[in-house]
Amino acid sequence: MAAVVKLGPGKLCYLEKLIPQHHEWQQWEVCYCGICKTDRALAWSDQSEGRVLGHEVVCRGTDGRYRVLNNEIPCGECEYCQEDWVSHCLHKQELGITHHGGFATHICAPDSSLHTLSLSDPRLGVLVEPLACVMHGLSRLTHAAALQHTSAPLVLIVGSGVAAKMFGHLLLHRWTQAHLALCDIHDDAMAWAQSYPIVCQQTPQDRHYHMVIECSGSRDGMLTALAAVRDAGVVMIYGVSQAGETLPVSAREMFERELTLMASMSGCTQSIFLQALSYVEQHQAFFATLLGKKTDLRQLPYELLYNPPLPGTRSWVVMSPGRTGSGD
Numbered sequence: 001m002a003a004v005v006k007l008g009p010g011k012l013c014y015l016e017k018l019i020p021q022h023h024e025w026q027q028w029e030v031c032y033c034g035i036c037k038t039d040r041a042l043a044w045s046d047q048s049e050g051r052v053l054g055h056e057v058v059c060r061g062t063d064g065r066y067r068v069l070n071n072e073i074p075c076g077e078c079e080y081c082q083e084d085w086v087s088h089c090l091h092k093q094e095l096g097i098t099h100h101g102g103f104a105t106h107i108c109a110p111d112s113s114l115h116t117l118s119l120s121d122p123r124l125g126v127l128v129e130p131l132a133c134v135m136h137g138l139s140r141l142t143h144a145a146a147l148q149h150t151s152a153p154l155v156l157i158v159g160s161g162v163a164a165k166m167f168g169h170l171l172l173h174r175w176t177q178a179h180l181a182l183c184d185i186h187d188d189a190m191a192w193a194q195s196y197p198i199v200c201q202q203t204p205q206d207r208h209y210h211m212v213i214e215c216s217g218s219r220d221g222m223l224t225a226l227a228a229v230r231d232a233g234v235v236m237i238y239g240v241s242q243a244g245e246t247l248p249v250s251a252r253e254m255f256e257r258e259l260t261l262m263a264s265m266s267g268c269t270q271s272i273f274l275q276a277l278s279y280v281e282q283h284q285a286f287f288a289t290l291l292g293k294k295t296d297l298r299q300l301p302y303e304l305l306y307n308p309p310l311p312g313t314r315s316w317v318v319m320s321p322g323r324t325g326s327g328d
Ligand SMILES: [Zn+2]
Pocket: 036, 037, 038, 039, 055, 056, 130, 266
């Protein structure tokens, strides 16, 4: 199989022939793979050396049907798995991180990790995994809402990347009593929200929001979130921050303002993954707006290391052009 392999920090290499691993798992033809911020961070880190990255995978079996991959394989037996905290599994295997992933023409994966897609445009399947992570975050936030004394909270989303857009769309459809606001340092980054009942602003009102979802991963985004949350409010850290970045808030301020800080990492239960799959199927027109730049496997090393995605979209890789055949 052809693949892009990570050799070292900032070093990725296209290989025409790579011997697949894990013969105990079936081999599948990869059709598309999304390029996420995690892949960009991994490419520059000293993790996952010798590995094929890529975890937002759409593949096809010998029956010709498209399937989407849930890349996390929990052990099912540890104390976390017993309580359904599968992303904290002590023996977790992650395709695209601890095992070869989808930046390749083929992937080895257990049959149980793949779910049949019924999308008229199978490329949208690359958005299922990121949506599942956002849905996991939303379920955490919904639980934290119990700490507020209102059923109609003011919710602010900081940032307008793919995750922020997904939060906005889900909140509008699933938490209809919430009042939504969005903030980004660039006005045009918020243009997508004009057609929705979402207030857009560069500088949100101070100490106003019951809940703030920080999606940018930047220090400035975190400062904005902490300034905008009202006393006794909730801030959720969703954007991935730089390694070593500390919180710009003192323990004393946390105490005096009675803030709740929570985080939500990637990963989700099987049931949330299946909910994400059916949500994408129900809202295909919206998800089509999130597909950004297309690249191929040979161009991927450069694209991944040096080319950021178009604002608010997911870049994606198409494998084996000419064989995937769905109008791309
Ligand atoms: Zn991802």
